Amino acid sequence: MLEYFICFFAFIAALAAAFYMYITWHHGLFKKFGIPGPEPTFMGQLTKYGGVAVGEMDRELMKKYGKVVGYYHGRTPVLNVGDPDLVKEICIKHFNNFSSRPFNVPKDLYEEAFLTVVNGERWRNSRSVLSPSFTSGKMRAMVPLMKNCVENFLKHLEKHAESGKAVDVKTMFSGFTLDVICTTAFGIDIDSQGNPDNPLILAAKDASQFNLRNPFNLICILLPFTIPIMDFFGVGFMKREPKKFMIDTIEKVIAERQNNPSDRADFVSLAMKAKEDSEKRQEGRVFNQHDLIGNLLVFMLAAYDTTSTTLSFVSYCLATHPDIQDKVLHEINQKLGKDEEPDHENITKLKYLQQVIDETLRLFPALIRTVRYCAEDIDINGTFIAKGTEISFPVFAIQRDPDFWENPDVFDPERFSPENKESINPYSHMPFGMGPRNCIGQRLALLELKLVLVCILRSYKICCTPETETPNVKMAKGELFLRTEKPIHVRFEKR
Numbered sequence: 001m002l003e004y005f006i007c008f009f010a011f012i013a014a015l016a017a018a019f020y021m022y023i024t025w026h027h028g029l030f031k032k033f034g035i036p037g038p039e040p041t042f043m044g045q046l047t048k049y050g051g052v053a054v055g056e057m058d059r060e061l062m063k064k065y066g067k068v069v070g071y072y073h074g075r076t077p078v079l080n081v082g083d084p085d086l087v088k089e090i091c092i093k094h095f096n097n098f099s100s101r102p103f104n105v106p107k108d109l110y111e112e113a114f115l116t117v118v119n120g121e122r123w124r125n126s127r128s129v130l131s132p133s134f135t136s137g138k139m140r141a142m143v144p145l146m147k148n149c150v151e152n153f154l155k156h157l158e159k160h161a162e163s164g165k166a167v168d169v170k171t172m173f174s175g176f177t178l179d180v181i182c183t184t185a186f187g188i189d190i191d192s193q194g195n196p197d198n199p200l201i202l203a204a205k206d207a208s209q210f211n212l213r214n215p216f217n218l219i220c221i222l223l224p225f226t227i228p229i230m231d232f233f234g235v236g237f238m239k240r241e242p243k244k245f246m247i248d249t250i251e252k253v254i255a256e257r258q259n260n261p262s263d264r265a266d267f268v269s270l271a272m273k274a275k276e277d278s279e280k281r282q283e284g285r286v287f288n289q290h291d292l293i294g295n296l297l298v299f300m301l302a303a304y305d306t307t308s309t310t311l312s313f314v315s316y317c318l319a320t321h322p323d324i325q326d327k328v329l330h331e332i333n334q335k336l337g338k339d340e341e342p343d344h345e346n347i348t349k350l351k352y353l354q355q356v357i358d359e360t361l362r363l364f365p366a367l368i369r370t371v372r373y374c375a376e377d378i379d380i381n382g383t384f385i386a387k388g389t390e391i392s393f394p395v396f397a398i399q400r401d402p403d404f405w406e407n408p409d410v411f412d413p414e415r416f417s418p419e420n421k422e423s424i425n426p427y428s429h430m431p432f433g434m435g436p437r438n439c440i441g442q443r444l445a446l447l448e449l450k451l452v453l454v455c456i457l458r459s460y461k462i463c464c465t466p467e468t469e470t471p472n473v474k475m476a477k478g479e480l481f482l483r484t485e486k487p488i489h490v491r492f493e494k495r
């Protein structure tokens, strides 16, 4: 009997030792190549996310170890690149070696097709098929669709203003940006604020389950071989039920368009046409039905949260800086007069508004980090990066690095004035990412932001309330998408 016990414990001990070796196998990598960073522990940085905001963690790491820091997520080496010169080398000069993103979570056939997730030839193919949907001309054609959403939003805003109460801006703007993406991506007109219980809205809000506090996500990162098991239990990029509902909705819209072709200038039409063209070309990879539906879905996910976060922070910055708000309004009145409708062309005259948006995105980038994957060993100007290393660009931390930004925590749109802009290192401001794999929806986002901000500011003054956290807001812990710990509240006062 005793022998069985000994054998059993020896087996468990051997298993534990093998597991320990599996996780810690690469842990000497950064030391070997002279890259500073925290002393590796079994789980590495993964244990820290529950207790700290990701942006602050990156700032701390850079303060302590410098602009290029090596740490581990379990067994995966992660190189934190906060040096703008190295950002440029990786994102642009050596793009071919870093064109992929690492994503260690279960994915179904639709999620596998997401532009954010696909890699290699498939990414190149999807990006070139989808990019023509975001040209200036296509954006111009989408303005009437967006304006309907702006009008609807203003009706709801009027009610908020009349009540005189503080509003949770993230919730309010999420309704607006959802309306915009539903009409521009899915070809569906919904009124998220009027019908907050619309199943599509509930599904979109409930869809994302990716954050670094979720233990299942951490297990996938730590033990990539568990991904098929996690998949079986419904752990994944998105939650199963809301995903199914959204896919069914998109399929219905596509079927409807196939039966009754429409000239609506939305992404469903553009992507269906792109799919048809790719089928006719008979060369390269065909953009299939999963690519079509998956990418309409990812447009929704990538667009509505990032844009509503940015609108929330613009409101917050303008409420806390009334002098800057007055200046934006003055510019609107001067360049567009009191009644000229904002459109795709005339909003380009609003240079100061662009400065305000640039500065808001510097302090509050909707994505705290962007990531890449190193495909082959490479030495870049003395920094050795091993194959399989994940690259993390700490956007939040770079954009608040005192070496590039004077008084980095102060909101000052003058940094982006024509005179000062010249002195900004272009690789130290990357809210939409960098290089050929940057944000495909940047134009759409800026257009949407400006259209709605002009309409809001003309009619309302954005004010602080006792609930508005000043001088700084506290960021939520463990989130890769920028979130505040408490909701941001401001008040809208009729002018």
Ligand code: HEM
Pocket: 115, 116, 117, 127, 298, 299, 300, 302, 303, 304, 306, 307, 310, 365, 366, 367, 370, 371, 430, 431, 432, 433, 434, 435, 436, 437, 438, 439, 440, 441, 442, 444, 445
């Ligand atoms: C203020 C709003 C937005 C911000 C701050 C933002 C930010 C970003 C960032 C930082 C990336 C990663 C870039 C990189 O890795 O270098 C990204 C990628 C992406 N964004 Fe956006 N985004 C916004 C709005 C949108 C909108 C409106 C859409 C779509 C309609 C969109 C669709 C995408 C897609 C599909 C990707 C993946 C691109 C690729 O891998 O080729 N985004 N975005």
